Amino acid sequence: MKNKFVFSAALSTIAPVVLLLLVLALPFLSVPPFWITLLSYVGLYSIVALGLVMLTGVAGLTSFGQAAFVGIGAYTTAYVTTQFGLSPWIGLLAGLLITGVSALLIGAVTMRISGHFLPLSTIAWGLSLYFLFGNLESLGKYDGIGGIPSISLFGFEFSSGKSMYVLIWVVAILALVSVKNFLNSRTGRAVRALKFGYVMPEAMGVNTVWLKIVIFAYAAMLAGVSGWLYAHLQHAVNPTPFGLKYGIDYLLMVVVGGAGYVWGALLGAGLITLLGNFLQEWLPAVLGTGGNFEAIVFGIALVLFLQYANEGLWPFIQARFPGRPSARAPDDAPALAHKDKPAAGEVILDVKDARKQFGGLVAVNDVSFSVKAGEVVGLIGPNGAGKSTTFNLVTGVLPITSGAVDYRGRSIAGLSSRQIASRGIARTFQHVRLVPGMSVLENAAMGAYLRSDRAAQGGALASILRLNRKEEDKILLEAKRQLERVGLGDMLYRPAGSLALGQQRILEIARALCCDPALLLLDEPAAGLRYKEKQALSELLRKLRAEGMAVLLVEHDMDFVMQLTDHIVVMEFGTKIAEGTPAQIQVHPAVLEAYLGGVE
Numbered sequence: 001m002k003n004k005f006v007f008s009a010a011l012s013t014i015a016p017v018v019l020l021l022l023v024l025a026l027p028f029l030s031v032p033p034f035w036i037t038l039l040s041y042v043g044l045y046s047i048v049a050l051g052l053v054m055l056t057g058v059a060g061l062t063s064f065g066q067a068a069f070v071g072i073g074a075y076t077t078a079y080v081t082t083q084f085g086l087s088p089w090i091g092l093l094a095g096l097l098i099t100g101v102s103a104l105l106i107g108a109v110t111m112r113i114s115g116h117f118l119p120l121s122t123i124a125w126g127l128s129l130y131f132l133f134g135n136l137e138s139l140g141k142y143d144g145i146g147g148i149p150s151i152s153l154f155g156f157e158f159s160s161g162k163s164m165y166v167l168i169w170v171v172a173i174l175a176l177v178s179v180k181n182f183l184n185s186r187t188g189r190a191v192r193a194l195k196f197g198y199v200m201p202e203a204m205g206v207n208t209v210w211l212k213i214v215i216f217a218y219a220a221m222l223a224g225v226s227g228w229l230y231a232h233l234q235h236a237v238n239p240t241p242f243g244l245k246y247g248i249d250y251l252l253m254v255v256v257g258g259a260g261y262v263w264g265a266l267l268g269a270g271l272i273t274l275l276g277n278f279l280q281e282w283l284p285a286v287l288g289t290g291g292n293f294e295a296i297v298f299g300i301a302l303v304l305f306l307q308y309a310n311e312g313l314w315p316f317i318q319a320r321f322p323g324r325p326s327a328r329a330p331d332d333a334p335a336l337a338h339k340d341k342p343a344a345g346e347v348i349l350d351v352k353d354a355r356k357q358f359g360g361l362v363a364v365n366d367v368s369f370s371v372k373a374g375e376v377v378g379l380i381g382p383n384g385a386g387k388s389t390t391f392n393l394v395t396g397v398l399p400i401t402s403g404a405v406d407y408r409g410r411s412i413a414g415l416s417s418r419q420i421a422s423r424g425i426a427r428t429f430q431h432v433r434l435v436p437g438m439s440v441l442e443n444a445a446m447g448a449y450l451r452s453d454r455a456a457q458g459g460a461l462a463s464i465l466r467l468n469r470k471e472e473d474k475i476l477l478e479a480k481r482q483l484e485r486v487g488l489g490d491m492l493y494r495p496a497g498s499l500a501l502g503q504q505r506i507l508e509i510a511r512a513l514c515c516d517p518a519l520l521l522l523d524e525p526a527a528g529l530r531y532k533e534k535q536a537l538s539e540l541l542r543k544l545r546a547e548g549m550a551v552l553l554v555e556h557d558m559d560f561v562m563q564l565t566d567h568i569v570v571m572e573f574g575t576k577i578a579e580g581t582p583a584q585i586q587v588h589p590a591v592l593e594a595y596l597g598g599v600e
């Protein structure tokens with residue numbers, strides 16, 4: 001196992017270096033200039049596609065507007081170098097600034113939009129920018145801007161096709177490494193979770209709206225860099241390559257290559273560029289020049305890929321590699337800081353007259369109960385009794401209508417899930433919410449999102465530059481410790497999706513433990529588990545209770561609840577109908593009435 005990891009980790013580090021060497025060697029071989037130019041375009045498109053892999057493939061945010069950001073990068077440098085005679089490097093900085101700021105502004109509006117509205121808004125954005133480029137007098141209208149100078153560095157001028165080819169590919173490889181580093185970090189793991197809904201990452205403390213804006217800006221800036229290189233390769237810009245058609249082509253590249261894989265960006269950019277070039281020559285010869293047949297072929301290819309290979313081609317190549325490189329826990333690292341824990345018996349959670357109304361429906365009707373440290377409390381009741389709603393009031397998923405929820409003496413009513421998580425309340429979900437393709441270790445590490453020292457992490461930029469290794473080691477070691485604590489220590493590197501349901505539920509508990517909680521909220525933890533799995537879960541929760549953890553669980557499995565809990569709260573039609581020890585609840589007339597419809 002260890003050897004396999006060393007090999008695949010080495011492979012993932014070596015691959016970009018091998019690619020770089022190949023790229024640098026090519027101009028010295030007698031490759032025809034035509035191929036050098038074509039490969040330069042593959043590099044330019046790869047840079048844009050890498051941003052899209054992160055945005056669309058990994059985070060699930062479809063954007064048709066990337067070509068417009070390429071346009072901003074290209075037009076900015078074209079304008080400042082030709083109008084003001086400034087250096088292309090100033091053009092790059094100005095381009096990055098304008099792309100970044102416009103992406104932050106557009107992102108702040110569009111990233112709150114969900115479903116089909118997001119892709120639609122990116123289409124609108126792509127179209128409007130295209131027409132803006134084409135209609136502004138200062139940008140040369142549809143003729144564009146010509147006479148753009150070459151980039152020069154330390155006296156060397158990138159004026160030849162070969163030198164630009166090398167520069168483009170060095171940038172493309174740096175972009176690849178940056179995106180890979182980013183996705184393999186604390187913030188990157190949160191990005192990888194976005195596609196599977198926002199409730200789980202928010203419960204781990206992730207500000208999902210801000211994170212989406214950050215990756216939108218990151219992808220836009222990569223597109224802007226590509227535009228900068230394009231302008232200085234072509235020495236001229238016009239609106240055509242920044243229109244919607246190119247926005248669609250970028251998406252096609254990512255879908256064909258493998259939307260969820262960084263190497264898929266390069267593969268897709270290569271294949272679509274070569275195919276496009278081939279079709280441009282071949283189709284008019286066969287079908288005549290009367291129609292835009294290339295677009296039709298690409299359209300058909302897109303439909304076929306989405307239908308039959310929606311993961312793209314990269315997974316087929318990756319299957320030939322021995323194991324997937326992933327984050328690995330170190331053998332040793334300093335421990336993460338943790339909060340003071342309450343003394344056994346201290347009231348941790350105090351719910352007082354909590355009320356939740358959905359319009360006229362009172363889902364939770366002035367319910368009160370409390371949970372102490374070192375105690376397991378069960379919240380039970382027939383379907384529709386209001387258990388999940390109560391749970392959601394405590395975890396901040398739903399705003400409370402009236403009443404109070406105090407955690408360790410301080411009100412948490414009205415706080416967001418993020419803020420509640422930061423106080424020390426961790427939760428699991430009724431329907432398991434894991435990132436299936438991510439390893440067990442990385443899934444658990446999501447729980448430690450709020451625990452790392454963010455100043456040391458430095459956020460996204462530190463991840464990109466790999467300045468986050470010490471913090472990463474601490475987080476991954478903590479994840480490993482918690483997984484060992486719950487008995488999943490020998491499954492660290494398996495994809496979470498390959499685990500049995502029982503193990504997935506236990507993994508959710510390990511992830512919750514990584515939050516360093518004093519209160520654990522478990523939503524139907526025994527649902528769908530086999531007898532043996534339930535026993536293992538019971539044993540684990542007993543162990544946690546003995547360590548002083550407070551546990552509140554919503555559960556339908558009466559045997560499980562009766563054997564495990566210290567105290568039970570029973571709800572029916574939103575109201576608390578009984579409360580007491582398992583023995584008291586089992587003979588409580590109101591409970592028997594609620595469950596059995598009355599006893600004689």
Ligand SMILES: Nc1ncnc2c1ncn2[C@@H]1O[C@H](COP(=O)(O)OP(=O)(O)OP(=O)(O)O)[C@@H](O)[C@H]1O
Binds near residue numbers: 388389
């Ligand atoms: N978002 C919502 N909007 C409107 N009504 C809701 C909403 N969520 C829950 N309800 C209603 O509130 C009541 C309590 O639902 P809740 O899901 O809390 O019950 P439960 O005890 O958890 O049930 P189950 O055991 O089936 O999960 C139900 O009548 C439900 O239809």
